[in-house]
Amino acid sequence: MSESRVFCPRCGDPVESPGEASGRTPLCLDCYFDEFSLVDAPDRIEVAVCATCGAVKRGKRWVDVGARDYTDVAVDEVTEALEVHVDAEEFSWGVVPEQVDQNTVRMHCTLSATVRDQPVEREVTVPVLISRGTCTRCGRIAGDYYASTIQVRGAGRTPTDAELTGAREIINEYVGEREAAGDRNAFVTEIKETGDGLDARVSTTQIGRAVADRVVRRFGGTVDESATLVTEDEDGDEVYRVTYAVRLPEFTPGDVIDVDDDGPVLVESAHGNLKGTRVTTGEHYEADFEDGIAPDARRLGRAMEATETTLVTVEDDNAVQVLDPETYAAETVPRPDYLDPAADTVRVLKSRAGLHVLPATAETD
The missing domain is CATH 3.30.70 (Alpha-Beta Plaits)
Incomplete structure (x- = not known):
């Protein structure tokens, strides 16, 4: 039985590997490599770079590339532009940039791969022209x-x-x-x-x-x-x-406000609706839902304005005597439940409504 042979359609030499997925008769190695191009590279690349922020224009978009200098930009652009032949295996490449002038970087690229079990190496040079402009963002900022x-x-x-x-x-x-x-x-x-x-x-x-x-x-x-x-x-x-x-909000944490007949309130929160503590009793206060953060009230002062003064005596469960920090006269005032009866001093705020004992931890700034 005679051996079936396939011949190169260009030179007529026998082809060692006759089969191709496309069904076409393959070229011999010599003829294949005569036409073979390992990489398709552009004659030159033009890159628009924002002179202010260094962004690169790609299509209609400006992109932050994080490049250290224009050489980095040139390397990135050449990498994107090179098209390697589909038959290339184990492809690798290196590049040596040459700064021709302020606006031109010549990229000398060495590329190697294995094609049909044959080592292939090519060298290409791609000039990269840098044009400086202003990106949309920097233009808007400047304007x-x-x-x-x-x-x-x-x-x-x-x-x-x-x-x-x-x-x-x-x-x-x-x-x-x-x-x-x-x-x-x-x-x-x-x-x-x-x-x-x-x-x-x-x-x-x-x-x-x-x-x-x-x-x-x-x-x-x-x-x-x-x-x-x-x-x-x-x-x-x-x-x-x-x-x-x-x-x-009109009232903020640290304000002492006269909100109703039940005694002044030390404001602690102005989120959602106003919240705080009654300085006469120590009870929790919360404004009605419809009043929110703006109840009908007047500001008596700020916790930061409070003065430390002497606690003279605890009269009973509802009252104590303290020294007026201005007149030094003993005054009887309501006893809130946060007051420590064993303390020597307390912090008081004096307002047109009288003296108010504040918590020791009340906001001071």
Whole structure:
């Protein structure tokens, strides 16, 4: 029986491995490698890099690549651009960058692989041209762009320094979290204190809403939202700027307020509805649901204004005598259940309603 043989359709030499999945007659090794190209590389690569933040433009998007310099950018771009032949096995490559000038990096690439059990090595050189520009984010920052405003105000008062500092920290921390998560649209345009409180302009409405909610979670209060039409985008869609007005509670932890006929209250919480402790009895106080954080009351003073004075005597279960810190006269005042009868001194707040014994642990700042 004669042996079946397959011949190269180009040169006519016999082919040792006649079968191919495609069913076509294969070329011999010489003819195959005459046409073989291990890697397909572009003649050159042009890369747009933001001169401010170093982001690289890929298609219509700007991408943070974390490159240390433009050589790193060139390596990354060449890596993305090289197309290796499908028959290549055990492929590896190395690159030697050559900085031609400030805007050009010539990449000398050495590539090796195994193809049809034969070692193959190729060298290609790809110039990478760097063009510097401004990414969308940096352009917006430079142009003082903002999409939302957060206004922090107090109800019937000016926010405290602690509230203003806390609100500023919340804004910067949240935007920092978004940036760390890769959100290139996250930035703060402006934060400034005004006579009424604090105003902040941020890059997106999502950030504005999230910051406003965080301020309320920390300090209590409410958020009102309003939108203003400013323009239309390139698709004809309406573009709005949104203002988030944060109204901090009128009364805050540490306030002593005259809320009803049952005695003043030391405020401990302004979340949900106002909560605190009666300074005449030590009993818990909680505002009615409909009053929320704004019961009809007047502020008598702050716990931080309290003065340490002498506990003269415990008269009975309901009253004690203390020295007035201003006149040094002995005054009889209600005895709250948190008062330690064995103590030598107590902290008292003097107001137009009289002397009030406060807990030793009451907020002092």
